[in-house]
Amino acid sequence: MEQKTEVMGEAAVPTQEPERQMYFMEQVKALVKRRSEEKGRPLTCCINTFGCQMNARDSEKLLGILEQIGYVESDSEDADFVLYNTCTVRDNANQKVYGRLGYLQTIKRKHPDMLIALCGCMMQEATAVEKVKKSYSHVDIIFGTHNIFKLAELLYRKLAGEKMVIDIWEGTDEIVEDLPIERKYPFKSGVNIMFGCNNFCSYCIVPYVRGRERSRKPEDIIAEIRRLVADGVVEIMLLGQNVNSYGKNLEHPVTFAQLLRQINEIEGLERIRFMTSHPKDLSKELIQAMKDCEKVCNHLHLPLQSGSSRVLKVMNRRYTKEDYLALVDRIREAVPDIALTTDIIVGFPGETEEDFQETLDVVRRVRYDSAFTFIYSIRTGTPAAAMEQVPEEIVKDRFDRLLAEVQKISGEVCGRDAGTVQKVLVECLDDHKEGYVTGRLTNNTVVHFPGDASVIGKIVDVYLEESKGFYYMGKPVENMEG
Numbered sequence: 001m002e003q004k005t006e007v008m009g010e011a012a013v014p015t016q017e018p019e020r021q022m023y024f025m026e027q028v029k030a031l032v033k034r035r036s037e038e039k040g041r042p043l044t045c046c047i048n049t050f051g052c053q054m055n056a057r058d059s060e061k062l063l064g065i066l067e068q069i070g071y072v073e074s075d076s077e078d079a080d081f082v083l084y085n086t087c088t089v090r091d092n093a094n095q096k097v098y099g100r101l102g103y104l105q106t107i108k109r110k111h112p113d114m115l116i117a118l119c120g121c122m123m124q125e126a127t128a129v130e131k132v133k134k135s136y137s138h139v140d141i142i143f144g145t146h147n148i149f150k151l152a153e154l155l156y157r158k159l160a161g162e163k164m165v166i167d168i169w170e171g172t173d174e175i176v177e178d179l180p181i182e183r184k185y186p187f188k189s190g191v192n193i194m195f196g197c198n199n200f201c202s203y204c205i206v207p208y209v210r211g212r213e214r215s216r217k218p219e220d221i222i223a224e225i226r227r228l229v230a231d232g233v234v235e236i237m238l239l240g241q242n243v244n245s246y247g248k249n250l251e252h253p254v255t256f257a258q259l260l261r262q263i264n265e266i267e268g269l270e271r272i273r274f275m276t277s278h279p280k281d282l283s284k285e286l287i288q289a290m291k292d293c294e295k296v297c298n299h300l301h302l303p304l305q306s307g308s309s310r311v312l313k314v315m316n317r318r319y320t321k322e323d324y325l326a327l328v329d330r331i332r333e334a335v336p337d338i339a340l341t342t343d344i345i346v347g348f349p350g351e352t353e354e355d356f357q358e359t360l361d362v363v364r365r366v367r368y369d370s371a372f373t374f375i376y377s378i379r380t381g382t383p384a385a386a387m388e389q390v391p392e393e394i395v396k397d398r399f400d401r402l403l404a405e406v407q408k409i410s411g412e413v414c415g416r417d418a419g420t421v422q423k424v425l426v427e428c429l430d431d432h433k434e435g436y437v438t439g440r441l442t443n444n445t446v447v448h449f450p451g452d453a454s455v456i457g458k459i460v461d462v463y464l465e466e467s468k469g470f471y472y473m474g475k476p477v478e479n480m481e482g
């Protein structure tokens with residue numbers, strides 16, 4: 001296919017992606033090389049990631065581009081290039097970033113040629129970009145969630161002399177494949193299957209900052225997973241704001257259940273995880289696929305948010321308390337030993353004590369392995385922000401009661417596999433106990449047992465000697481004879 005180009009200065013620059021970014025990576029690589037020769041050392045970069053696993057995966061892509069350009073990763077923010085991949089799901093996430101920008105300014109005063117960039121969900125908010133332009137003019141590059149693949153081009157524009165490079169897209173239907181990625185773990189990886197969300201839950205800012213749902217082609221996803229497995233990955237986490245609605249915008253629609261079955265066929269892949277599932281469209285077909293596909297881990301994260309059908313309606317969640325409980329029954333019928341975790345918001349506008357009791361009732365009936373519990377946070381621009389807020393002290397009291405109930409039940413259900421031998425994917429050395437390693441069961445529960453770095457990334461049989469509430473202490477099976 002003839003590569004379309006545009007003329008920039010003397011150069012013919014490709015207009016299509018990813019060729020265009022490959023071109024800019026080469027241009028910036030030369031500039032970075034010259035700078036590092038001047039300094040007599042490689043240039044360093046530091047990416048600080050806020051928020052969810054989608055952001056963590058985006059940061060692996062951003063690091064892949066920076067390393068391709070010639071930067072070396074550093075954990076210190078005293079680096080030549082510092083990038084914040086921001087989150088805006090709750091207001092305190094924004095405040096955290098503003099606080100850090102002040103600190104970065106002190107570093108930049110000592111290193112004036114240091115570059116600072118911001119991207120991610122917070123930068124999709126016009127008010128935040130205006131605040132950065134006005135109060136943090138030491139920031140060099142600002143981009144959003146839809147064009148993270150353009151980092152090399154934006155860096156080129158900055159190094160070519162632009163004052164503050166700002167490139168925020170309202171939305172996009174573009175998905176750019178085949179750019180370099182530097183993943184954090186050699187043995188496991190997140191894999192984006194779709195981007196954006198069309199659900200517009202009334203408290204949530206995500207649809208406004210991540211745009212409309214668009215799914216990657218199944219063949220691109222399968223090809224990426226095959227490359228990952230060939231590169232040593234045994235476990236993948238399929239990522240999407242709502243994976244259950246995967247494939248709806250594809251030219252040839254494919255359901256999430258069908259995609260799971262295809263991925264389950266991949267040789268060498270051992271474990272498949274996925275998040276996040278919206279209860280409103282977790283189909284019978286998907287439950288059957290979870291049952292049939294032996295590589296699908298027996299853990300499901302199924303956000304409830306509230307147990308009150310009245311509140312769920314105002315949240316625009318499109319399921320009732322009864323729908324949710326019936327769904328849990330269907331899932332447990334198909335996968336009896338599945339671990340269920342959830343997200344619950346306390347203090348949603350208008351929530352009464354009766355509503356809260358409904359939430360406690362669901363928690364007692366479902367008996368979650370664990371739950372992420374959140375105090376409702378006003379997000380400017382969402383419908384719920386304009387609603388009457390529940391007084392803080394009432395919310396705090398409910399939050400404490402909910403947490404106590406969740407932790408009591410979690411402590412009771414998490415130990416159910418004690419005294420059995422289970423398969424553990426070893427993730428790292430145990431940073432609390434010398435001579436021990438840490439790993440996870442397929443139901444995501446943590447296990448600590450004697451071992452060394454040679455078993456990291458391997459799936460080993462471990463006898464679960466004792467449950468400590470939220471984790472197990474174990475013994476590698478091959479040591480059982482001793």
Ligand code: SF4
Nearest residue numbers: 197199200201204206
């Ligand atoms: S499903 Fe609802 S809560 Fe989840 S990202 Fe979409 S709008 Fe937000």
